[in-house]
Amino acid sequence: MWRIAGGSGDGIDSTSQNFAKALMRAGLDVFTHRHYPSRIRGGHTYVEVRSDADPVRSRGNGFNFLLALGDSFARNPQEGADTVYGNEEIKPLSENLDDLNEGGVIVYDEGLLDEETLERADLDLEARAQENDWHVYSLDLRGLAREHGREVMRNTAGVGATAALLDMDLQHIEDLMEDAMTGDVLQANLDILERAYDSVREEYEVTHDLRVPTGDHDEQQVLMSGSNAVAYGAIDEGCRFIAGYPMTPWTDVFTILSQHLPKFGGIAEQVEDEIAAASLAVGASHAGVKAMSGSSGGGFALMSEPLGLAEMTETPIVLIEAMRAGPSTGMPTKPEQADLEHILYTSQGDSCRVVFAPANVRECYEQTRAAFRLAYEYQLPAIVVIDQKLSGEMRNVDESFFDREPNADPGSVLTEEEIREAAHHESGKFKRYQHDAENGASPRSIPGQKDGRFLASGNEHTPEGHISESPTNRVAQMDRRMSKLDSIREELDDGEGSHQTHYGPEDADYGLLVWGSQQDTVFEAVDQLTDAGESVKALGVSEMLPYPEQEVTDFLESVESCLVVEMNASAQFRGLTQKELGRFGPKLNSLLKYNGEAFEPYEIVEGFERIVSRDAAIPEGTKFVPAAGD
Amino acid sequence: MSVFSAIGEDREIDRDEFTPGIEPQATWCPGCGDFGVLKALKQAMPEVGRTPDETLLVTGIGCSGKLSSYFESYGFHSIHGRSLPVARAAKLANPGLEVIAAGGDGDGYGIGGNHFMHTARENHDMTYIVFNNEIFGLTKGQTSPTSPKGHKSKTQPHGSAKDPVRPMSLSLASGSSYIARTAAVNPNQAKEILIEAIEHDGFAHVDFLTQCPTWNKDAKQYVPYTDVQESDEFDFDVTDRREAAEAMYDAESRLYEGEVLTGRFYVDSDRPSYGAEKRATEEMPEDPLAERYLDEDSEWERSADLLHHHR
Numbered sequence: 034m035w036r037i038a039g040g041s042g043d044g045i046d047s048t049s050q051n052f053a054k055a056l057m058r059a060g061l062d063v064f065t066h067r068h069y070p071s072r073i074r075g076g077h078t079y080v081e082v083r084s085d086a087d088p089v090r091s092r093g094n095g096f097n098f099l100l101a102l103g104d105s106f107a108r109n110p111q112e113g114a115d116t117v118y119g120n121e122e123i124k125p126l127s128e129n130l131d132d133l134n135e136g137g138v139i140v141y142d143e144g145l146l147d148e149e150t151l152e153r154a155d156l157d158l159e160a161r162a163q164e165n166d167w168h169v170y171s172l173d174l175r176g177l178a179r180e181h182g183r184e185v186m187r188n189t190a191g192v193g194a195t196a197a198l199l200d201m202d203l204q205h206i207e208d209l210m211e212d213a214m215t216g217d218v219l220q221a222n223l224d225i226l227e228r229a230y231d232s233v234r235e236e237y238e239v240t241h242d243l244r245v246p247t248g249d250h251d252e253q254q255v256l257m258s259g260s261n262a263v264a265y266g267a268i269d270e271g272c273r274f275i276a277g278y279p280m281t282p283w284t285d286v287f288t289i290l291s292q293h294l295p296k297f298g299g300i301a302e303q304v305e306d307e308i309a310a311a312s313l314a315v316g317a318s319h320a321g322v323k324a325m326s327g328s329s330g331g332g333f334a335l336m337s338e339p340l341g342l343a344e345m346t347e348t349p350i351v352l353i354e355a356m357r358a359g360p361s362t363g364m365p366t367k368p369e370q371a372d373l374e375h376i377l378y379t380s381q382g383d384s385c386r387v388v389f390a391p392a393n394v395r396e397c398y399e400q401t402r403a404a405f406r407l408a409y410e411y412q413l414p415a416i417v418v419i420d421q422k423l424s425g426e427m428r429n430v431d432e433s434f435f436d437r438e439p440n441a442d443p444g445s446v447l448t449e450e451e452i453r454e455a456a457h458h459e460s461g462k463f464k465r466y467q468h469d470a471e472n473g474a475s476p477r478s479i480p481g482q483k484d485g486r487f488l489a490s491g492n493e494h495t496p497e498g499h500i501s502e503s504p505t506n507r508v509a510q511m512d513r514r515m516s517k518l519d520s521i522r523e524e525l526d527d528g529e530g531s532h533q534t535h536y537g538p539e540d541a542d543y544g545l546l547v548w549g550s551q552q553d554t555v556f557e558a559v560d561q562l563t564d565a566g567e568s569v570k571a572l573g574v575s576e577m578l579p580y581p582e583q584e585v586t587d588f589l590e591s592v593e594s595c596l597v598v599e600m601n602a603s604a605q606f607r608g609l610t611q612k613e614l615g616r617f618g619p620k621l622n623s624l625l626k627y628n629g630e631a632f633e634p635y636e637i638v639e640g641f642e643r644i645v646s647r648d649a650a651i652p653e654g655t656k657f658v659p660a661a662g663d
Numbered sequence: 664m665s666v667f668s669a670i671g672e673d674r675e676i677d678r679d680e681f682t683p684g685i686e687p688q689a690t691w692c693p694g695c696g697d698f699g700v701l702k703a704l705k706q707a708m709p710e711v712g713r714t715p716d717e718t719l720l721v722t723g724i725g726c727s728g729k730l731s732s733y734f735e736s737y738g739f740h741s742i743h744g745r746s747l748p749v750a751r752a753a754k755l756a757n758p759g760l761e762v763i764a765a766g767g768d769g770d771g772y773g774i775g776g777n778h779f780m781h782t783a784r785e786n787h788d789m790t791y792i793v794f795n796n797e798i799f800g801l802t803k804g805q806t807s808p809t810s811p812k813g814h815k816s817k818t819q820p821h822g823s824a825k826d827p828v829r830p831m832s833l834s835l836a837s838g839s840s841y842i843a844r845t846a847a848v849n850p851n852q853a854k855e856i857l858i859e860a861i862e863h864d865g866f867a868h869v870d871f872l873t874q875c876p877t878w879n880k881d882a883k884q885y886v887p888y889t890d891v892q893e894s895d896e897f898d899f900d901v902t903d904r905r906e907a908a909e910a911m912y913d914a915e916s917r918l919y920e921g922e923v924l925t926g927r928f929y930v931d932s933d934r935p936s937y938g939a940e941k942r943a944t945e946e947m948p949e950d951p952l953a954e955r956y957l958d959e960d961s962e963w964e965r966s967a968d969l970l971h972h973h974r
Contacts (some may be wrong), residue, residue: 316752481667
């Protein structure tokens, strides 16, 4: 686990991505985790790259190689650590020490973090290194970069030093540089990379044991983030219209699709606000196009209105909600899972929508496709919930996984011939909202089709769309619309495979229940617990609405006690589970985390100990809520 | 030939086609100016040669929002203030449609003001009719964005301290390329202006004065009115931005002194519509996007074509 730390603007993101790709090309599995502040320049930022010959599915516990570049954009290097923001220049080194594992390696840029800076920061680095068996190497990365190119290239020098210290072949890194750069810039970077590599080899005595493992893939791999996978799922399901407004972390999906859709004959619109964004998706879908929008919590709040309009007019749309820590502006660049209830229930009236919470890159792709398919078949909004963690984390996936047939079918839409045969009202209007529609969704016409005229209205309406407050019509229309959720539940239960994921031995005594982005971390904890002799299994739930009642019931009935793991303060998923199932209160304990950091496996392991033994301590930064009656 | 066979159909069009086969009982009060908009629109449509099946009328909420119930076409009765984003997306999805949006002064200049500004700025090829009666009618007579300063109502018991919105000036500053004001009591002019607005290739904004006989008795019936194109007092070039701005300012001020000035205030025929701009930068397909979904022979790109970036 390699952590590269610097200031925002130091090029940490692209450097780490290339480093991860190089490891993937070398035959290893990779997983990245990014941590960044809400600012353009400066601030403490890092990316972790975890890599192994065996599959890696979470960021893991701590890390063991720190490349501390220092924050070159720090504005207040002369101020003491007791000022509001402290001494920022040194943060990439100082702020990362607490998580560094025993026996770990530290490389820092002495060009930026000179002796004086270190002294002023009062790090006590030597003593701590001795205590934790850390191996510290300081190099003048800045000097190297200046000498052979420009100062901004010091992260390249850092990568070269890393490669030398880990006995890693430079070939893949050089190939990636050649893909991304040309001319003098490329040459300078290659020079810096090699000089850093050589100078470490020649001038430093390597005292640590850590080396890059060797691995081999059976087939071509691709490095992909959750946001990439959501975007690609949308493309393959025929989505060619996106409207949005920038907001972290949703911006990733919006940016990717804004780049690709026009090339694929589609349209991307950056608009005035999120009310407009979701309303545009409604308008485009009404006119016959597969359309989407999305935002993060704050922007999604503005979408409440058009979301309800889509439910009432039965206009299919897909929305993405990329959660971040709330309430209000909260912590813009930090992950949290506290928007679940907001997503399930926002907008006036009874909600009639589909909500999926994928857990990883593959699920992001699959479930975005499923969201489009269900939205257009059943004419309702479908929401895909991701978060800051999932949106930005990158993993390698078999390339063949994405080798799929596209499906641009607009769902329950009639042809002009079918419209001619279909029922019409005496006014001349097509009966687009028939009371007795099969599965709840009454097939629609598209403006421009002959004789398909109808009125779509946010008011309650008759089969042809006219506003009506008749009690009989009201109940018939409400019942029909709500019945779509039953039809969808049935379709999902009958379908091939499940969107839920089971992990661990079936006959285990204890259960871990999790949703969304924390799933794979929980699965890793199951491995660690199993190795330690515990009898435990896990269920990762993705279908939030309609809720997979039977599957979760079976799981909970099979265990003595269960720990529900989620990143929020009010145990929202546990609440949903109890509401949907109406029982299991005495079995459901919660492990919660809302400090802005995703779970690490060891925290779940420790939290689990608490349901087995009441005396067990709860890991710092998390909160345990016992089951009812406990 | 479009897969939408109603689009571009070449045939005689009768104005009765725009009246529903069974006419619903209108919820508008007797003497309401809204009837004037409905009538003018029904008269304009055959003249511009568009049929009900190729027309999408998107309305907001309020008495004005009921227009889509009494006018026969594809209709979308959306939510308060949001008719424009729904309408402009439908136009982007299928430029073959004739898209008209309509709503009241509260809907368009109040709650939907941000969408008004940005839709005008983008200059979509569509028409926006604002029923301006200087009052909230459906919710029973509250002060609206165009109510005069000092207007007393149950929500402004001591009289509104606000200057009213200047709809045309706001429209000009925002980027509309056709701006006119007409009145329900002037049916011939209203029809002519709606024809021009619909035929205009860009965002055409019509501030339509619609008297409210129930909740705004103080306001005039918008008579007598003056057509600025026919009055000797006014001699300005509607294609000149500065002259147009001055004429609008004048007309907006004088409305509150009891003088009703109507007519065309600004026309810019040179500015390309948003669709034309987007097509020029290859950010929008040449053929209507909506057609692709109904055409069985369409080929669809795959994300697999992008994977080489990820190797």
